[in-house]
Amino acid sequence: MLAYNVQPLAHENLTGIGYYAANTLGRLLKEDKECELHVFDFMGRNDAGSKVAKNLGEAFDPSALHIVKNMPLGAYIRAGNAGKMYSYEALTHSKADMTVFFNYLVPAGLKGKSVITIYDMVSMRYPETMDDRNRRLLQRHLKPSAEKAAAVVTISEFSKKEIKELLNVPEERIFVAPCGTDTTFYCPFPDEQAELAARQEIKKQFDIDRYILYVGTLEPRKNIKTLVAAFEETAKEDEDIKLVLAGGVGWHSEETLAAIEGSPVRDRIVRTGYVSNEMKRDLYRCAKVFVFPSMYEGFGMPVTEAMACGTPCIISDTSSLPEVAGGIADIVGVYDIHALSEAMLGAIGREITDEFRKSAVANAARYTWEEAARAYRQAFSFVTNADMI
Structure with missing residues (x-):
């Protein structure tokens, strides 16, 4: 029997890993009718079962859910080998012989086979950009988890190479399941009336007309300081353009926020905070250009979302981003402020052609949740067949 640990789905608003897990698992459960779902909810404080049900929607089967209330999952993982004193199967009352984990790590106390998901190797490449607690957890437990897992799933060919190099996982044990893009939701405006309504709402909420867009958390790895510096150059050449930063504040954000607040063009930088998926889509659609200057990504979902909306993109020349962009985006050096400014000026000065929109949408459409599943x-199948040899 197969089991899925659905801990990333035990949250009210899904981002990142939770969003990936919900969409991938939703497709997997269409075929995996006989399976278990595991979630840890210490003393029932998080109402995890209801949140998992909400996030899985029609795919959720309440009879499959096993809730562990006597300890947090993080504490069980941090226990390391001491966790073997009380097996994962005993904690979850599981009969599964293979368990899937969507958040990097597998508890040492698991007796059966495991498939884990490793999205990137930030904890080894850029540890200083991480939240301290998560960094320590991954630095201590990621390599043992990769060694224990019968198979590893990741989200790009780039990350596959990173996992092979840094964790010494054999290539045949690593499978690539890229992040999907819902092109029925993320798509260009259906008509002029919808576009006009969206632009009016954006103007009402944020007082912006012409703007450059970034979507994502405000944290060091996203390289917002370089973006702000490049925008300052751009703003000298274009008196009306604004920079919109859509997303919440992440960890170690002090320098990023200081760069924003101390900018000489601070009055032309708009921080929206968290926005709904509907507003995010309309911000993509109405932007002159989407910019994603990240230092390091395992995939880069905002890039394919923007492309699906037919919006031009500028990306940094690092990690998975050129792979994901498929030759459609402008690519600049990750810390090259002048090159980024020039690319932004070029993008905001060009008309977006129908031919470009078709190419951008087609690139985004390569990535589906069905392919991930x-x-x-x-x-x-690899794990099952390996057991038979």
């Missing part, structure tokens, strides 16, 4: 099934 198919890669997980390949990993399951």
Whole structure:
């Protein structure tokens, strides 16, 4: 029997890993009717079962859910080998012989086979950009988890190479399940009336007309300081353009926020905070250009979301981003302020052609959640067949 640990789905608002897990698992559960779902909810404080049900929607089967209330999952993982005193199967009352984990780590106390998901190797490449607690957890437990797992799933060919190099996982044990893009939701405006309504709402909420857009958390790895510095150059050449930063504040954000607040063009930088998916889509659609200057990504979902909306993109020349962009985006050096400014000026000065929109949408459409689910099934088959040899 197969089990899925659905801990990333035990949150009210899903971002990142939770969003990936919900979409991938939703497709997997269409075929995996006989399976278990595991979630840890210490003393029932998080109402985890209701949140998992909400986030899985129609795919959720309440009879499959096993809730662990006597300890947090993080504490069980941090226990390391001491966790073997009380097995994962005993804690979850599981009969599964293979368990899937969507958040990097597998508890040492798991007796059966495991498939884990490793999205990137930030904890080894850029540890200083991480939240201290998560960094310590990954630095201590990621390598043992990779060694214990029967198969590893990741989200890009770039990350596959990183995992192979840094964790010494054999290539045949690593499967690539890229992040999907819902092109029925993220898509260009259906008509002029919808576009006009969206632009009016954006103007009402944020007082912006012409703007450059960034979507994501405000944290060091996203390289917002370089973006702000480049925008300061751009703003000298274009008196009306604004920079919109859509997303919440992340960890170690002090220098990023200081760069924003201390900018000589602070009055032309708009921080929206967290926005709904609907507003995010309309911000993509109405932007002159989307800019994603990140230092390091495992995939880069905002890039494919923006492309699906037909919006031009500028990305840094690092990690998975050129792979994901498929030759459609402008690429600049990750810390090259002048090159980024020049690219932004070029983008905001060009008309977006129908030919470009078609190419951008077609690139985004390469990535589907069905393909992600198919890669997980390949990993399951690999583990099952390996047991038979």
